[in-house]
Amino acid sequence: MLKYALLGFLNYGDMTGYELKQIMDTSTQNFWHAKQSQIYMTLKKLEEKGLVISEIEPQEGRPDRRVYALTDGGREDLHEWVIAPITDLDSRKERLLLKLFFSASSGKETLLMQLRLQRELHQQQLAHYQTATKAVVQGFASIQPGLEEDVVLWEATRRFGEMFEEMYVRWLDETIARLDV
Amino acid sequence: MLKYALLGFLNYGDMTGYELKQIMDTSTQNFWHAKQSQIYMTLKKLEEKGLVISEIEPQEGRPDRRVYALTDGGREDLHEWVIAPITDLDSRKERLLLKLFFSASSGKETLLMQLRLQRELHQQQLAHYQTATKAVVQGFASIQPGLEEDVVLWEATRRFGEMFEEMYVRWLDETIARLDV
DNA sequence: TATAACATGTAACTAGTTACATGATTGG
DNA sequence: CCAATCATGTAACTAGTTACATGTTATA
Secondary structure (H helix, E strand, O other): OHHHHHHHHHOOOOEEHHHHHHHHHHOOOOOOOOOHHHHHHHHHHHHHOOOEEEEEEOOOOOOOEEEEEEOHHHHHHHHHHHHOOOOOOOOOOOHHHHHHHOOHHHOHHHHHHHHHHHHHHHHHHHHHHHHHHHHHHHHHHHHOOOOHHHHHHHHHHHHHHHHHHHHHHHHHHHHHHHHOO | OHHHHHHHHHOOOOEEHHHHHHHHHHHOOOOOOOOHHHHHHHHHHHHHOOOEEEEEEOOOOOOOEEEEEEOHHHHHHHHHHHHOOOOOOOOOOOHHHHHHHOOHHHOHHHHHHHHHHHHHHHHHHHHHHHHHHHHHHHHHHHHOOOOHHHHHHHHHHHHHHHHHHHHHHHHHHHHHHHHOO
């Protein structure tokens, strides 16, 4: 699936693996992320399949850049994926819930400490979506004419992050209250 | 991490790989899951490390069962993991959000169909947590004396699933309303 | 003077999925 | 009679992480 994230971004313009990593870190991080090394490997495979092509752009003083561009095949593949319906649910993995499930013997104080720390982390993440991420979305919106349609959708994904973290904090408060008698 | 799910369940009693799969499917599915083959492989590795031991229980008419039990080392490893604080956040992957992010060109009707289908799926999942999962938790609670502490925590993980799906449906409604003008 | 940013990549490894292989019993 | 349940495992593969390797330039 990283494949489609890369094709999707390259559809906005040619980019290097390094730039793709940066843009993912500031936009899709919330629901899709990848390590730099995985991005380079995936781009290589996409080029072998003919979905992207790369050109080396020589630079002085710093390493040469390998700039990737979508091919027609890549654009088509992307479009097919975009319109294909998703008919099942993603399964999640939550370390905290797994740990909580088996925590009966761990002592109330340890457990409450764990939950309070999580509350802090999720509260921070919530604030991040409300300020930093919001600014990124609005930044894109203001400088890019003709991307109004896109911005509505980007804002929807940001909003998901915000609502998720709000829910998480509410659940933690509820759970802490139930344990802290 | 599947490691700790398996150790955690074996802490309640000896079990086969097949039974571990079944119990995971009805209890931790919401936040941790695994395929049968992965469970068998992981149990094998855990036995090599001395965290569990297995014994073959011959059966007639059906395949022999390999019953796993926690060792002292396994119990200790589990306990250390349970009390260790989680200091960072899990990252999620949501196919729907990734697709939505790149869907500006896909046409409003395709997009709305996608979102309405998702709404149906998440509504179903919500109902599942409210009825089937609720019944499982209450079932464990009623037959098992001495597991009151555990049941409170299991209910908390069920409640997370419920709140997550409620949030998801709310977000879908909000997003659909914003697009369907 | 150190470290962050720029820039690319490979190798080894861990985790997880899909497909294959086998075969009896029970319930509808 | 067909599907589900019981029951275990291997092999091949895909996805993702961690560690290694290199080297300049701008900035604090």
